[in-house]
Amino acid sequence: MKRRAPLHVAGTIRAPGDKSISHRALIFAALADGETRVRDILASADVHATASALRAMGVSIPELSTDFVVRGHGIAALTSPARAFDCANSGTTTRLLCGLLAGLPGRSARFEGDASLSRRPMRRVASPLASMGAHIDFEGAPGHDGLPMRVHGAQLRGTNYVSAHASAQVKGALLLAGLASGVEVVVEEPYRSRDHSERMLLARGVALEVSERSVRLPAAQQVTAADVVVPSDPSSATFFAALAALADSGELRLENVCLNPTRTGAFDVLQRMGVSLDVSEQRLVGGELIGTIVVRPEALNGTTIEGAEIPRCIDELPMLACLASQAAGETRIADAAELRVKESDRIRAVVDNLRTLGVDAEELPDGMRIIGSRTPLRGHVITHGDHRLAMAFGVLGAIPGNQITIDDPACVDVSYPRFWQDLAAAVGQGDAGVDVRQTTASGAAVGTPLTIAIDGPAASGKSSTAQWVAQKLGVRHVDSGAFYRAITYLALSTCGDPESWVADDVLANAPRISWRLTERSVLPLIDDIDQDTALRDAPVTRQVSRVAQMLAVREWVNQMVRSAGAAVDVVVDGRDIGTTVFPDAQLKVFLVADSWERARRRLVQRLRRRPTDAEIAEETEELVARDAKDATQSAPARDAITIDTTTVTQEEQVERIVALARATRERMVRPT
Numbered sequence: 001m002k003r004r005a006p007l008h009v010a011g012t013i014r015a016p017g018d019k020s021i022s023h024r025a026l027i028f029a030a031l032a033d034g035e036t037r038v039r040d041i042l043a044s045a046d047v048h049a050t051a052s053a054l055r056a057m058g059v060s061i062p063e064l065s066t067d068f069v070v071r072g073h074g075i076a077a078l079t080s081p082a083r084a085f086d087c088a089n090s091g092t093t094t095r096l097l098c099g100l101l102a103g104l105p106g107r108s109a110r111f112e113g114d115a116s117l118s119r120r121p122m123r124r125v126a127s128p129l130a131s132m133g134a135h136i137d138f139e140g141a142p143g144h145d146g147l148p149m150r151v152h153g154a155q156l157r158g159t160n161y162v163s164a165h166a167s168a169q170v171k172g173a174l175l176l177a178g179l180a181s182g183v184e185v186v187v188e189e190p191y192r193s194r195d196h197s198e199r200m201l202l203a204r205g206v207a208l209e210v211s212e213r214s215v216r217l218p219a220a221q222q223v224t225a226a227d228v229v230v231p232s233d234p235s236s237a238t239f240f241a242a243l244a245a246l247a248d249s250g251e252l253r254l255e256n257v258c259l260n261p262t263r264t265g266a267f268d269v270l271q272r273m274g275v276s277l278d279v280s281e282q283r284l285v286g287g288e289l290i291g292t293i294v295v296r297p298e299a300l301n302g303t304t305i306e307g308a309e310i311p312r313c314i315d316e317l318p319m320l321a322c323l324a325s326q327a328a329g330e331t332r333i334a335d336a337a338e339l340r341v342k343e344s345d346r347i348r349a350v351v352d353n354l355r356t357l358g359v360d361a362e363e364l365p366d367g368m369r370i371i372g373s374r375t376p377l378r379g380h381v382i383t384h385g386d387h388r389l390a391m392a393f394g395v396l397g398a399i400p401g402n403q404i405t406i407d408d409p410a411c412v413d414v415s416y417p418r419f420w421q422d423l424a425a426a427v428g429q430g431d432a433g434v435d436v437r438q439t440t441a442s443g444a445a446v447g448t449p450l451t452i453a454i455d456g457p458a459a460s461g462k463s464s465t466a467q468w469v470a471q472k473l474g475v476r477h478v479d480s481g482a483f484y485r486a487i488t489y490l491a492l493s494t495c496g497d498p499e500s501w502v503a504d505d506v507l508a509n510a511p512r513i514s515w516r517l518t519e520r521s522v523l524p525l526i527d528d529i530d531q532d533t534a535l536r537d538a539p540v541t542r543q544v545s546r547v548a549q550m551l552a553v554r555e556w557v558n559q560m561v562r563s564a565g566a567a568v569d570v571v572v573d574g575r576d577i578g579t580t581v582f583p584d585a586q587l588k589v590f591l592v593a594d595s596w597e598r599a600r601r602r603l604v605q606r607l608r609r610r611p612t613d614a615e616i617a618e619e620t621e622e623l624v625a626r627d628a629k630d631a632t633q634s635a636p637a638r639d640a641i642t643i644d645t646t647t648v649t650q651e652e653q654v655e656r657i658v659a660l661a662r663a664t665r666e667r668m669v670r671p672t
């Protein structure tokens with residue numbers, strides 16, 4: 001069937017830092033006695049989990065940013081954490097740190113994780129570590145080999161372990177246990193798994209012997225400190241390679257991608273499916289091959305993915321399966337039973353979701369079978385909180401004609417916090433009539449997110465009302481003021497005397513600002529880091545209105561807010577949301593209140609007591625003057641619903657807006 005509109009892709013994507021290398025950069029820095037400078041680390045939820053666990057063991061790791069220094073004091077200085085490790089959603093954090101802890105005599109830690117991680121099998125590391133002399137107790141139901149677990153470190157014996165899994169986490173855990181206890185470890189695997197531990201340890205003076213399917217760590221090895229520059233994650237870049245492959249025109253340039261041969265299986269599969277990939281600018285950085293890949297659209301054919309290729313593309317299989325749904329003929333994935341024990345059962349979840357969308361797909365015990373077609377895909381994807389599912393189906397959702405909603409778009413935070421933003425940029429959101437639009441579980445709307453604009457004059461209570469409405473609807477509140485604060489914060493350090501600030505200089509910092517979705521809000525990030533507290537500092541507060549008056553800055557903030565609204569359901573408040581920022585918002589509310597009442601509310605908030613009539617009169621005068629100044633900017637949109645809040649409580653006005661929002665949603669689901 002023909003697509004409704006062509007998909008054009010363009011631009012350069014620099015995917016965030018490689019997750020596997022990022023975890024290891026921190027762990028190996030912690031083992032060395034000295035300073036390690038880490039650049040371009042992935043600042044995502046999984047890596048934060050590793051960083052906080054290591055901090056709890058006495059390693060000095062600052063807030064993750066694009067460039068920072070870790071101060072390690074050597075293996076012997078690592079301590080037991082005072083509290084349990086919160087490994088959140090991260091298998092790599094859990095298994096690697098389990099190995100390290102197990103080999104540290106006298107140290108112990110409890111490992112906890114979220115519901116998904118707690119279901120994942122840990123016996124694959126616990127059992128070889130126990131055979132070396134470690135004590136690991138599973139604290140859940142009898143027979144459950146997942147978190148919570150307690151690891152008691154001991155002086156371990158060496159091992160020569162033949163693993164049933166091609167797993168870099170198992171291999172890494174045993175190498176860390178060997179390093180911690182100073183004993184020899186040999187690990188053999190059925191197929192070669194990713195080899196970042198080996199490369200990074202060799203670069204840190206550890207005398208490993210590496211062959212095709214085994215690695216030997218001799219006893220008594222020291223880890224020396226070595227700086228790391230983390231390349232972009234090929235697993236993350238694959239989403240954009242797939243997007244480009246699915247497009248009708250244009251190309252995407254994926255830069256700085258880690259091309260380690262144990263990680264490039266997905267690119268091989270793409271080429272086999274007919275995709276044109278041009279690799280250039282190849283260079284070695286810190287023992288890893290890095291390069292640029294240019295991907296152009298092509299007619300896609302189905303393929304078979306199995307055997308030794310599976311570990312080389314294990315995390316990319318959900319995306320490859322989604323891509324297969326758009327390829328001619330059948331695609332078969334086999335030997336991939338490992339997928340069943342990732343963040344979700346990725347075989348079942350991918351097949352179920354593909355079927356929901358109308359694709360002919362079948363589960364196999366160790367993989368799946370997918371028959372491609374060009375029929376438009378429609379429906380609601382259940383991610384089970386699995387980041388790779390959200391992103392893989394998000395890419396399918398970007399194809400014009402498909403109407404796909406994702407239940408939990410925020411889970412991309414695990415490995416690619418700015419994914420939705422990069423996706424919107426790659427498809428030129430707004431230009432090609434393409435919707436890269438996802439909604440939350442509560443968002444019954446299919447394909448188009450709900451935007452609620454709440455405008456009103458000063459002190460009309462829009463911000464607190466908007467927050468409350470968002471919370472009641474289970475959607476996100478966008479505080480555009482936070483973006484003004486973010487750009488002001490950067491201007492304070494780069495633009496000199498505020499008196500001399502000009503928009504061009506202030507906006508030079510804009511590329512450093514992005515956003516990510518949290519459960520409740522759209523959070524601005526600076527260099528991929530949440531700086532919420534710093535953004536509320538007094539110097540920012542003093543200068544923010546100067547910056548907010550610059551037209552070019554206003555336009556930039558509007559773009560940021562629009563990109564968030566293109567991705568998920570939002571409630572946005574301000575002065576010109578319904579008129580300028582979201583003229584197409586499905587629900588526009590304009591709050592008004594008598595100026596005396598607004599003045600009274602503002603004073604109650606400020607003074608935390610009942611104001612006198614004289615005080616209210618003075619404040620009213622100021623408000624009226626401000627209203628006159630803001631009159632053009634603050635006019636209601638023609639299609640706005642005006643709510644006079646003079647005589648209603650805030651609770652009542654919130655209820656009215658929520659009721660209007662629900663009615664709007666109904667209309668969106670069943671268009672008339």
Ligand SMILES: O=C(O)C1=C[C@@H](OP(=O)(O)O)[C@@H](O)[C@H](O)C1
Pocket residue numbers: 019020021092166167168169170172193194314315338
């Ligand atoms: O060691 C690592 O960094 C990883 C190894 C892989 O898991 P297994 O080692 O369990 O296959 C991979 O799926 C995971 O995303 C990261």
Ligand SMILES: C=C(OP(=O)(O)O)C(=O)O
Pocket residue numbers: 019046089090091092093315342343388415
């Ligand atoms: C499986 C993954 O990660 P982890 O095992 O670290 O949770 C993944 O990122 O797809």
